[in-house]
Amino acid sequence: MSEEARGRHASEEVILSGQGVTRRFGGLVAVNGVDFEIRRGEIFGLIGPNGAGKTTLFRLLSGVYAPSAGSIKLRGREIGGKKPHEICALGLVTTHQIVKPFGEMSCRRNVLVGVQYGRRRLRRAAAETEADRLLELTELAPHADTLGKALTLARRKRVEVARALATGPDVLLLDEVAAGLNPTESARIVELIRRIRDSGVTIVMVEHVMKAIMSLSDRIMVMDLGKRIALGTPEEVARDERVVKAYFGERAVA
Amino acid sequence: MRLVEALISALLVAGLYATMSYGLALIYGVMKIINLANAGTMMLGAFTTFVLWQTFGVDPLLSVLIVAPIFFVLGVIIEAAFVRRVAGSAPIISLLLLFGVWLIMQSAASLQFGGDVRAVRPVYVQDVIRVGEITIAYTRLAVFLAGAIILVALELFLRNSFLGRAIRALAQDREACALSGIDTRRVSMVAFGLGTALAGMAGCLLTLVFPFDPDFGRLFQLKSFTIIVLGGLESIPGIAVASFVLALAENLTVTLSKPALENLVSFVLLVVVLVVMPGGLAALVRRRLA
Amino acid sequence: MTAVVASAERLPRRARIWGQVAIVLLIGAAIALIPVLDERSFNLQRLTFFLLWYATLATGWNIIGGYAGQISFGHAAFLGMGAYTTGVIWFTTKTDPLLTVPIAGAAAALYSVLVGAPTLRLRGPYFAIATIGIGEATRLLAVNFDDIFGVTLTHGVTGLSLPNYDPVIVHYAMVALFVIAMLVTIWVRGSRFGLGLFSINMDTDAAETVGVPTARLKITALALSAFLCGAAGALYAARQQFLDPGSMFGFDRSIALVLMPVVGGLGTVWGPVFGAVLYSVVQDQIQSLVRNPYLPTLIYGVLLVLIVIFEPLGIAGLLSRASDSARSLVRRRPENVT
Numbered sequence: 025m026s027e028e029a030r031g032r033h034a035s036e037e038v039i040l041s042g043q044g045v046t047r048r049f050g051g052l053v054a055v056n057g058v059d060f061e062i063r064r065g066e067i068f069g070l071i072g073p074n075g076a077g078k079t080t081l082f083r084l085l086s087g088v089y090a091p092s093a094g095s096i097k098l099r100g101r102e103i104g105g106k107k108p109h110e111i112c113a114l115g116l117v118t119t120h121q122i123v124k125p126f127g128e129m130s131c132r133r134n135v136l137v138g139v140q141y142g143r144r145r146l147r148r149a150a151a152e153t154e155a156d157r158l159l160e161l162t163e164l165a166p167h168a169d170t171l172g173k174a175l176t177l178a179r180r181k182r183v184e185v186a187r188a189l190a191t192g193p194d195v196l197l198l199d200e201v202a203a204g205l206n207p208t209e210s211a212r213i214v215e216l217i218r219r220i221r222d223s224g225v226t227i228v229m230v231e232h233v234m235k236a237i238m239s240l241s242d243r244i245m246v247m248d249l250g251k252r253i254a255l256g257t258p259e260e261v262a263r264d265e266r267v268v269k270a271y272f273g274e275r276a277v278a
Numbered sequence: 279m280r281l282v283e284a285l286i287s288a289l290l291v292a293g294l295y296a297t298m299s300y301g302l303a304l305i306y307g308v309m310k311i312i313n314l315a316n317a318g319t320m321m322l323g324a325f326t327t328f329v330l331w332q333t334f335g336v337d338p339l340l341s342v343l344i345v346a347p348i349f350f351v352l353g354v355i356i357e358a359a360f361v362r363r364v365a366g367s368a369p370i371i372s373l374l375l376l377f378g379v380w381l382i383m384q385s386a387a388s389l390q391f392g393g394d395v396r397a398v399r400p401v402y403v404q405d406v407i408r409v410g411e412i413t414i415a416y417t418r419l420a421v422f423l424a425g426a427i428i429l430v431a432l433e434l435f436l437r438n439s440f441l442g443r444a445i446r447a448l449a450q451d452r453e454a455c456a457l458s459g460i461d462t463r464r465v466s467m468v469a470f471g472l473g474t475a476l477a478g479m480a481g482c483l484l485t486l487v488f489p490f491d492p493d494f495g496r497l498f499q500l501k502s503f504t505i506i507v508l509g510g511l512e513s514i515p516g517i518a519v520a521s522f523v524l525a526l527a528e529n530l531t532v533t534l535s536k537p538a539l540e541n542l543v544s545f546v547l548l549v550v551v552l553v554v555m556p557g558g559l560a561a562l563v564r565r566r567l568a
Numbered sequence: 569m570t571a572v573v574a575s576a577e578r579l580p581r582r583a584r585i586w587g588q589v590a591i592v593l594l595i596g597a598a599i600a601l602i603p604v605l606d607e608r609s610f611n612l613q614r615l616t617f618f619l620l621w622y623a624t625l626a627t628g629w630n631i632i633g634g635y636a637g638q639i640s641f642g643h644a645a646f647l648g649m650g651a652y653t654t655g656v657i658w659f660t661t662k663t664d665p666l667l668t669v670p671i672a673g674a675a676a677a678l679y680s681v682l683v684g685a686p687t688l689r690l691r692g693p694y695f696a697i698a699t700i701g702i703g704e705a706t707r708l709l710a711v712n713f714d715d716i717f718g719v720t721l722t723h724g725v726t727g728l729s730l731p732n733y734d735p736v737i738v739h740y741a742m743v744a745l746f747v748i749a750m751l752v753t754i755w756v757r758g759s760r761f762g763l764g765l766f767s768i769n770m771d772t773d774a775a776e777t778v779g780v781p782t783a784r785l786k787i788t789a790l791a792l793s794a795f796l797c798g799a800a801g802a803l804y805a806a807r808q809q810f811l812d813p814g815s816m817f818g819f820d821r822s823i824a825l826v827l828m829p830v831v832g833g834l835g836t837v838w839g840p841v842f843g844a845v846l847y848s849v850v851q852d853q854i855q856s857l858v859r860n861p862y863l864p865t866l867i868y869g870v871l872l873v874l875i876v877i878f879e880p881l882g883i884a885g886l887l888s889r890a891s892d893s894a895r896s897l898v899r900r901r902p903e904n905v906t
Contacts, residue, residue, distance in 0.1 A: 360877065381866070544701065
């Protein structure tokens with residue numbers, strides 16, 4: 025993606041921000057005073073070693089957990105502690121790391137749930153048209169009548185994305201959508217993420233597939249042991265000493 | 279003095295409650311299914327004890343040793359023949375399946391034994407032990423001790439044997455276990471067998487304290503469930519404490535209010551726990567400490 | 569749901585729904601005509617009353633149990649609540665029992681919200697187990713109600729003997745309630761509400777993240793379900809003119825309410841009706857065929873285990889498979905011929 029394209033998408037408007045976001049589990053602090061500002065239209069990457077707190081942060085954003093301290097704002101409105109379906113209605117939706125399509129429903133009905141519940145009410149016909157459009161976008165149209173449980177992993181991941189998109193979000197959280205996919209499938213999902221961003225949706229993604237996240241993200245936040253240790257463009261982050269240390273340990277740096 | 283007696287009596291009943299509930303918790307921990315047939319198993323354990331006592335004069339405390347292996351095998355068979363077939367389906371499927379197994383157990387026992395209320399009454403059933411002004415029924419003490427020994431033996435097995443450690447590991451992280459080469463199917467089978475054996479043994483002990491009929495299971499099912507919810511699944515100390523709390527609450531209800539309400543206690547307690555402290559006592563303690 | 573959903577989705581939605589409505593109206597009209605055609609058909613009237621009664625109860629249960637996937641082992645509580653509401657009002661104020669059917673339904677729905685609100689909030693099997701407690705606690709409450717509150721309303725275990733009432737009028741009311749229950753279940757099946765319930769059934773967490781207000785939908789489904797069962801309970805009071813805690817709140821009732829939809833076809837429109845037909849015919853014949861009261865339960869238990877393992881969609885699933893293979897035979901024939 026060229027600089028020009030990036031400039032076109034990312035605006036200066038902050039759409040999602042966190043201040044001192046903290047989550048404790050008993051004695052363990054999984055997310056510790058994290059600050060961030062995510063701008064409308066950007067792809068914001070979130071990386072870090074295992075146990076860094078990425079998934080917990082995602083769950084705080086999507087409302088699965090309530091923050092122990094700090095505030096999370098979506099378009100200036102506090103969402104910390106709200107229920108997932110309320111946050112979804114406000115325009116932030118997430119996909120799951122372990123994909124959860126509705127197994128006994130066709131792909132179309134899977135997407136229809138998002139259309140019917142995630143946004144302002146549509147008439148049945150309009151909702152079905154919208155669902156078909158999303159199936160087209162995610163290249164699932166040929167499998168519209170296939171049951172969720174009968175799909176391959178790659179397609180299940182795309183159903184998950186389509187169903188989330190169906191809620192008409194401003195911000196889409198993607199939790200390891202490329203994990204477990206082969207290089208071809210992975211490239212296709214990267215392409216899909218770009219298309220989604222081009223349609224005006226801000227994307228926040230956690231990813232272990234470095235190639236995917238480095239090539240896609242406008243900015244990346246690096247977490248380690250619950251704290252933010254770096255934030256910047258992929259190039260800046262890749263050069264950051266603390267990031268290298270967190271990933272490869274002290275000796276690699278020395 | 280009445281309070282002290284109530285406490286002691288509750289403690290003694292708690293031994294039985296813990297034994298019957300731990301089987302439920304063990305199976306839930308490993309397989310993430312609620313064994314709705316648990317109370318049916320207890321009932322069968324009680325009737326097996328009844329038959330052994332009536333025909334061969336076997337003492338209920340002794341029949342624990344006979345019932346345990348038989349019911350372990352019964353559990354293994356139920357797991358292999360039925361439960362395994364629905365592994366991976368929605369939770370309601372296993373729930374309905376075990377509900378069916380429960381109905382079969384209950385009606386089979388009714389066909390065999392009729393609907394009468396039975397009791398096992400060995401010679402020592404009236405004996406009491408006096409400590410100062412407090413009297414303790416001998417049977418209750420014996421049942422408590424037997425329950426405690428069973429649970430301690432189980433804990434030792436879970437901590438020290440390979441299979442026991444595999445069961446505990448499976449309860450914590452099924453996927454990791456499958457990856458590290460533990461035969462999850464075999465471990466599930468053993469866990470179900472153990473859970474069934476525990477319910478069977480609880481059934482044996484129960485004959486000394488409560489009268490029983492083929493239909494008595496519902497209430498005990500509810501009690502067990504209240505206990506594991508209150509105690510936090512998969513924790514022996516939590517279950518022991520929860521058993522005591524339930525037994526005490528029931529005891530106090532009988533003493534201070536109407537006996538008819540005794541059986542409402544477990545439901546009320548269950549609702550209170552679900553509303554006020556999801557996660558049970560353990561979560562409450564953790565929150566205090568944090 | 570697999571096969572049924574798949575085969576049902578072949579037809580356009582509107583045609584499918586109107587087809588089902590037409591069938592319901594036909595069944596209702598046929599059964600309503602029985603007392604008109606033959607005034608003295610008492611046995612047939614009794615059989616068809618209970619057939620529709622069981623079908624209504626099973627359909628009501630299916631809305632929370634089959635659609636939303638929240639199994640209730642204590643639905644007799646709502647049935648009994650409705651029956652006793654009408655019974656007590658009728659007994660104390662002499663109000664026509666059919667007038668209080670909506671009140672009975674509302675009382676059951678209110679009660680279900682009261683006991684469902686804390687238990688439905690939680691995931692997994694909590695609700696199912698708690699319902700055993702709901703059923704048991706409600707039965708105990710019904711038995712001891714007068715004793716606890718120092719009044720004379722339920723008459724405890726002796727039961728509540730009610731005035732006489734024309735069974736033919738109750739017969740028509742039952743037909744009406746059955747038709748209403750079926751229209752409700754058909755509507756829910758195809759509606760946005762139903763889609764939400766199915767998504768909860770499949771995966772509550774996933775449903776919640778894409779905007780389904782899971783807690784609210786579950787409570788609504790439970791209340792709707794309890795309303796239908798409570799209303800059916802009221803008609804039982806009017807028809808039998810005697811209520812006792814054992815037959816209204818008993819665990820056997822709750823078991824029957826689980827069995828019928830599961831055996832018939834969980835989460836399908838017609839499954840509960842199939843299950844109810846089977847159950848009411850078996851119940852009607854069983855006393856004359858077998859003397860042993862425990863045998864039916866044994867058979868039901870075995871049936872439940874077999875169905876869950878081999879055909880989770882019950883009779884509806886079997887029929888759907890049969891029609892699929894019939895259709896494929898028909899379809900294949902021209903190819904074979906040419």
